Amino acid sequence: MDSTTSFLVALVKIAVLVGFLMTAAAYLVLLERWIAAWVQDRKGPNRVGLPLTGLRLFGLGQPLADGLKFVFKEEFVPKHVDWWLYTLAPVVLLGAALAAFAVIPFGDALPELGITAVDSVDSYLQLIVAPQVDVGMLYVFALSSMAVYGVILGGWSSNNKYGYLGALRSSAQMIAYELPLGLGILGVVLMTGSLQIDEIVAHQATTGYWNVFAQPLAFVVFVVAAFAEAARLPFDLPECEQELIGGYHTEYSGMRLILFLIGEFMHMITASVLITLLFLGGWHFWGLTSGPVENWFDAIVRIVILLGKSFAVVVFFMLVRWSWPRFRFDQLMSLAWKVMLPLGMVNLAVVAVLREPMFANYLGGGSMFVFMLINVAVAAVAWIVTALLQPLAADNRPRRAENLA
Amino acid sequence: MKADDPDIHWVEEPKLGLAGKMYLPLFVQGLTTTARHLVSRKVTVSFPDERPKIGNPLIYRGVHRLNKDEQDRVKCVACFLCATACPAHCIDIVAAESPWPDREKYPAHFAIDELRCIYCGMCEEACPVDAIELTSFCDLTGRSREEMVFDKEKLLSVYDQTKDSEPMRSASMGASSGRATT
Numbered sequence: 264m265d266s267t268t269s270f271l272v273a274l275v276k277i278a279v280l281v282g283f284l285m286t287a288a289a290y291l292v293l294l295e296r297w298i299a300a301w302v303q304d305r306k307g308p309n310r311v312g313l314p315l316t317g318l319r320l321f322g323l324g325q326p327l328a329d330g331l332k333f334v335f336k337e338e339f340v341p342k343h344v345d346w347w348l349y350t351l352a353p354v355v356l357l358g359a360a361l362a363a364f365a366v367i368p369f370g371d372a373l374p375e376l377g378i379t380a381v382d383s384v385d386s387y388l389q390l391i392v393a394p395q396v397d398v399g400m401l402y403v404f405a406l407s408s409m410a411v412y413g414v415i416l417g418g419w420s421s422n423n424k425y426g427y428l429g430a431l432r433s434s435a436q437m438i439a440y441e442l443p444l445g446l447g448i449l450g451v452v453l454m455t456g457s458l459q460i461d462e463i464v465a466h467q468a469t470t471g472y473w474n475v476f477a478q479p480l481a482f483v484v485f486v487v488a489a490f491a492e493a494a495r496l497p498f499d500l501p502e503c504e505q506e507l508i509g510g511y512h513t514e515y516s517g518m519r520l521i522l523f524l525i526g527e528f529m530h531m532i533t534a535s536v537l538i539t540l541l542f543l544g545g546w547h548f549w550g551l552t553s554g555p556v557e558n559w560f561d562a563i564v565r566i567v568i569l570l571g572k573s574f575a576v577v578v579f580f581m582l583v584r585w586s587w588p589r590f591r592f593d594q595l596m597s598l599a600w601k602v603m604l605p606l607g608m609v610n611l612a613v614v615a616v617l618r619e620p621m622f623a624n625y626l627g628g629g630s631m632f633v634f635m636l637i638n639v640a641v642a643a644v645a646w647i648v649t650a651l652l653q654p655l656a657a658d659n660r661p662r663r664a665e666n667l668a
Numbered sequence: 669m670k671a672d673d674p675d676i677h678w679v680e681e682p683k684l685g686l687a688g689k690m691y692l693p694l695f696v697q698g699l700t701t702t703a704r705h706l707v708s709r710k711v712t713v714s715f716p717d718e719r720p721k722i723g724n725p726l727i728y729r730g731v732h733r734l735n736k737d738e739q740d741r742v743k744c745v746a747c748f749l750c751a752t753a754c755p756a757h758c759i760d761i762v763a764a765e766s767p768w769p770d771r772e773k774y775p776a777h778f779a780i781d782e783l784r785c786i787y788c789g790m791c792e793e794a795c796p797v798d799a800i801e802l803t804s805f806c807d808l809t810g811r812s813r814e815e816m817v818f819d820k821e822k823l824l825s826v827y828d829q830t831k832d833s834e835p836m837r838s839a840s841m842g843a844s845s846g847r848a849t850t
Contacts, residue, residue: 298706300712301707302702302705302706304708304709304711304712305711306714309714582699582703582706586699586701586702587698646690646692647690650686650689650690650691651689653684653689656684
């Protein structure tokens, strides 16, 4: 296949992916409101349906109405802002969030279509915009760090103290949690021997042991860090309404605001899909996905499994939001540096020690099981030790001085 | 207030148990609570589609009505006690010589501004002849402010609409009409 066809195939993939992500973000806003309502014993938005028909459809028209509202809102720019940076910030945030999906697979592969992309293996069309990127994980990390530029630019250019404080908090939080995030996947990458995301999924599919079982400690560290990176509750300090009004997007409204909001939801989607791919086996499910993709059924089952798992993680994200109060900022920092970082190190050390002796021929079934047992035991011990040491306890409350008693 | 003030009651923070230190058990507990509420029965009333259930309509404070006696005359004797008691000054009464022999005055004009009313029920408390009462009507709408000033005919028609579902309170207390008849 010549490079023109290859280019067209990539364009189609991008169009499908971006269209899907935008729709998903819009409907996840609705889902978020539904779950918020249901958790609080309310019914949630259920009125807006198809326009002009009177059909309610359980409120499925709500995203359309919300979108229209944002489009028709006045594009208000305060006089005291730096116009260029103010406009650039939401674009950077959303652009970085969308670009990260270039290396994230959204399925395994499509069967023979008659067209064979130059860059695909075995004439299958791989369901990933940029297949075979050897530094896939690094690319995702680089872009997720770029996203914080959007936040900082937004907070700085707004020329508003709340915006600035939100941006400061955001940058501190991102820097602190990049480390556990990296440590969380380092064990996975070390075991797989590749930074390619499709490789990591394929490894879990081959062995049948998802990384959440093989490396539970890494899973916990990664999930907590992913929550913090996506700035979701209980780590949403950059935009906590009670203290900072809206944080870095205090001064934003209309289309610029919706770009920020979509960007944030995109972070959550990225985090969910990454958790699924790296730890929950991606498109793999025991008994349903054995062997390579041979027909359309195989291809669609894998897409559905991947999307289903990611959806479950998204629902978990939203439930967590209503289950825990926000951390204090010092607790947030202590959690990153005193708990998650050491736990990630422990996991990395265990994997590094076990990697060579156990996986010289890692496709053998037994060694994986032993590896899992050792890791679960280490995770339990590390967790209990952390619990007993109580690194998060910072009792700085006023108390009666002894000599006054 | 100084730190050694004897009035300060010092409370020590309770020590965390093992479950609290481990965090995960409490994590699961919190998640279970939210998940349970996720599927539990909802308390929202979808208002125009379904009516809210009013616990006891006899003590609900909704739209006013002017009661009639058994001869279908307005019970009000235009004593102005309700207008005096009203904290929102929403009751406007014009008294006139009564055409009936058993009372001296009756309201020639009686209007309540339902937009100004705060539905406190003081008029009901003040009325010596139980002529003014609050019903359980709560969805009150109108297209203009003038429309929301309920005059005597309107208030009497509210009585006609609600007399069966919400009997007059004085009747249930054993007195068929006010003091004026005795």
